Amino acid sequence: EAQVTQNPRYLITVTGKKLTVTCSQNMNHEYMSWYRQDPGLGLRQIYYSMNVEVTDKGDVPEGYKVSRKEKRNFPLILESPSPNQTSLYFCASSSTRIQDSPLHFGNGTRLTVT
Amino acid sequence: AQSVTQPDIHITVSEGASLELRCNYSYGATPYLFWYVQSPGQGLQLLLKYFSGDTLVQGIKGFEAEFKRSQSSFNLRKPSVHWSDAAEYFCAVGVGDNDMRFGAGTRLTVKP
Numbered sequence: 046e047a048q049v050t051q052n053p054r055y056l057i058t059v060t061g062k063k064l065t066v067t068c069s070q071n072m073n074h075e076y077m078s079w080y081r082q083d084p085g086l087g088l089r090q091i092y093y094s095m096n097v098e099v100t101d102k103g104d105v106p107e108g109y110k111v112s113r114k115e116k117r118n119f120p121l122i123l124e125s126p127s128p129n130q131t132s133l134y135f136c137a138s139s140s141t142r143i144q145d146s147p148l149h150f151g152n153g154t155r156l157t158v159t
Numbered sequence: 160a161q162s163v164t165q166p167d168i169h170i171t172v173s174e175g176a177s178l179e180l181r182c183n184y185s186y187g188a189t190p191y192l193f194w195y196v197q198s199p200g201q202g203l204q205l206l207l208k209y210f211s212g213d214t215l216v217q218g219i220k221g222f223e224a225e226f227k228r229s230q231s232s233f234n235l236r237k238p239s240v241h242w243s244d245a246a247e248y249f250c251a252v253g254v255g256d257n258d259m260r261f262g263a264g265t266r267l268t269v270k271p
Contacts (some may be wrong), residue, residue: 049202076257085168087249087261088203095257103258135202142256147193150202 047072051136053149058126059159066121066154068136074146076139077119078103079111081132082153087136096120126158161186161254165262172240173270175188180235180265182250191253192233194224198246206248220244245269252259 049070058064064146068075078093090103094113108130110122123130126137134154140146166185172178184190191210195203206219214226224235233250250262 080261085161085263085265087165088257089261093257093270113183137203139257143191143253143259147205147208148202148203148259152200152202 047149048146049138049149049151050138051154053135053154054152057157057159060127061125064123064126064156066123066134066136066156067119068119068121068151069132070119070136070138070149071117072136072140072149073136074140075116076141077113078137078148079109079119080135080137081105081130082135083132091134094108108146123132123156126156128158130154130156131158161252163250163252163260163262164266165250167229167265168263169266169268171268171270174210174242175239176194177268178235178237178240178244180248180250180267182233182235182262183231184250184252185231185246186252188253190226190233192226193251193253193259194218194222194233194235195249195251195261196220203249206221231250240269241243242269242271 052067075096080088080090089105092111094100134153137148139148162185194206194209197203209226247264247266251259
């Protein structure tokens with residue numbers, strides 16, 4: 046089954062404790078992206094990757110890092126989480142162009158930073 | 160700058176009634192437009208998309224949307240709402256080859 050898998054689904058952590066949210070897709074998609082969803086703001090893009098070893102900032106990259114060492118994986122790293130990063134995070138992937146393959150989303154990771 | 164506006168934060172309709180969710184976009188070129196649905200605890204699922212051609216597009220689950228260039232709108236409609244349609248709905252505009260700008264979402268409640 047074609048899917049985007051995020052782990053964990055829920056995460057509670059404390060300020061400053063490094064964490065990683067994993068994302069994996071099995072569709073051989075070149076493009077992967079991370080979004081955060083906050084009430085009243087919709088989804089905002091954090092980082093995206095056009096292919097292996099190619100990443101770039103989205104609209105709200107501060108406080109986040111990503112890596113793309115393999116095509117299927119695109120982890121999101123919070124080196125020193127802060128309470129304003131409490132949010133619902135989504136990973137998404139698509140083929141080369143959204144005209145050919147609109148974004149496929151994971152089920153989300155709800156992060157709480159205390 | 161590209162943007163998407165969904166004027167209604169929350170809409171309540173009775174089961175069996177018709178539904179229209181509004182979406183307005185701001186984009187310089189011909190837009191690629193999408194509607195996604197998010198059920199509780201789930202990711203976003205694509206309902207329908209518009210790239211070109213017929214301005215009335217059909218999607219899954221009985222939804223349709225109409226692109227109106229003169230009004231910069233892409234409203235989502237369904238003739239008869241089912242209780243299972245209760246969810247949050249996001250309109251999005253494609254930017255470049257891969258990026259999307261999402262609206263803030265409209266939460267739909269369905270009354271029995």
